[in-house]
Amino acid sequence: MKNWKKPLAAVLAGMLCIISMPQVQPLLPAFSAAAAEKTGTVGALTYILESDGAVITKCEETAEKVVIPEKISGKPVTEIAEDAFQFCENLTSVEIPDTVQTIGKNAFWSCHKLQHVTLPKNLAAVGDNCFRSCGLLAELEIPVTLQKIGLDAFCDTAWLKNQQTENPLVQVNHILIDATTCSGTAVEVPDGVTEIGNFAFYNCGNLQKIMLPASVTKIDWGAFWQCSGLETLTVQGNLAKIGESAFSDCTKLSAVYTVMSEDEWSNVQIESGNELLEQATIHYNSILEELLLADLDNSGSVDSTDVFYILLGVAQNAVGMDSGWTPAQEKAADIDGSGAVDSTDVFYVLLYIARNSAGIPTTWEMLVA
Template identity: 30%
Template sequence: MKRLFSAFAAAAVVFSTVCTAAPAHAENIYEGFVLSYTVSNKEVSITGCKGNDVMLQIPSELEGCPVTSIAENAFEGNKNISICMIPDSVKAIGAKAFSACPNLTTITLGSNVAKIDDYAFTACPSLLYIDVNKKNPTYSNINGCLYENGDTLLLYAGDKNAKIYEKTAAIRKGAFFGKADITSVTLPNSVKTIDDHAFSGCLSLKRITVPDSVTKLGKGCFMSCNSLQSVNLGKSVTEIPENCFHSCTSLSEVSFTDNVTSIGDDAFYSCAGISGIYIPSAVKTIGRDAIGKRYDTRSNASENISGFQIRGEKGSAAEKYASEQKISFLTGRDSRGDVNSDGKIDSVDASAVLAEYALLSSKGKGRFTEAQSKAADWNGDEKVDSVDASAILAEYARVQTL
């Protein structure tokens, strides 16, 4: 493949090496691309391009002026670029500069890039590798991913089973945004913050465990992960922010501690599968349409999810929210299946139900308390039998696959 800017030698004959009084907005034709740019204070900012070549090599100078920045949205949505090479002269890359480039696989960053704005390379599902000049003091390549200051994951590039570098302290905005092939993510205990929309649009992600080290979740950080089934939030999370799990339509298991004090607007919007969720009394505020709501295309407005239930305690914010939204509210936790009250459903519970059923069948009287009998009656037919035991085992198996 020809180099994109092999015409530079010829261009040097035409243009002076001294930065001249160039027009504020200009275009230059190079092999495969027509680059548009602006000149200000004798520095060039690339603003976009036209063309269909696959390799984009940003020039280090144009018309004798150094190319020092790539503007916001400059190459957003470009469907042709596969390889992007950014020279040492570039100091800044604007927001969404290369966002939503579906075929971009490789990025090379020069030694002087000192600022990369939010979402600069997000929603690039084919991105596999990022190379950073080793002399760059701000950005680096760790395990093929782009890091800022050695501990902030700016952009993930890798395979579908993501294992995050063990010294990562923060996951920045949009780090995994639109990585539709990601099926699993392992977060180390070093992570403290997960920023806005960090995992939004990870369409194949099925489960996530947020470690106890994480103290802050950003807005919409798991939004539109529509295969996400199971979420376990660590004990240091105190707020579930707005849009956090918006449109996670497969979500059926959510676990969080009594340390959570607020649930933001639309946090669980369109999450029908978590009907029956228990919201602890520690939660003092629940935002607009936070849970039990979905969008009705006929009325162009939010509506209650049919049959949705919220569990909680009397006098709690959960009860108040359910009442205001006209959502069914039940007092206390759902103990169904948890016969031994250890907070989980497993084979021990199923075995206990089978043993109780054997006693009832042979002697007509069992050993369960009233509460245990209620928990054992999975199908609600007011008796404890092998059908309940089988159902509890099936539920245990289902949870294990999440």
């Protein structure tokens, strides 16, 4: 009698499973509907809802003027995804709300008719090629919050070309993002620049000497790639990181002069692809062969102390006394290269400090020219 109980129990268990299955089935469509609610369209835009906000993922290619809403389904729009507007060839204008913090790579690449973009006040990052080949985009009001700028984010835009014409050392919020139009053999990066951006000096074949002020803490990926004539790098201190392949193909790089000690230099994070830099002779704790213009105290920046030294020397010369400058200091004080240090040079130094302190990126070349 006991032998038939186990097969019977198995059959009954199977029947119970079959009977109970319809009770589970209605839950599956409900789950799918919940997933579907996370994506949708508003106007010409496609979006996806995430836990902390909405992301714009696509725009209709026929769209001409687009206003991105601040909120979708009660959630703030925080991001424009990569490729979202790419090849929207009819797009002429887009207004981006202040809720957006990130614009992904290729987001507006090749929007050839795009002329007007309202960038959000809280924008923190733009990806690689973000506005690349937006040839008619001439004006951009870039917020001070923008600190991460991808490779070629503004390449082939009218805005970048205008900036290059005004100053070949193009800065955005203290990041030097482009110096590819520099034609000189020696370049002095202005005090206040904190970062040399991705491929900033790419293929500047004439460049032989680069001088970095103490304010520079980071050199990004490929910053000096293919600067085949670069021989000397001067680092005034505080450098913390050198990105991947920053000095790749700098085949003539032979010397690095730095006020940093050997221990301090050893703490600099140097990523792969910088073998040519690491093979160069490092001159630690060095008194640099040439001072940066106006940096008479060799601090790596131009400030009121330098103004004092220049004024003192000019005053002492005026009454027949020795200026007290070393030859290197006298050369650094001769801003206009006239061969004599006078009130004109003092004026240039004061103007340089005032403009850069006010957040107006200014180089000596701009002033003296």
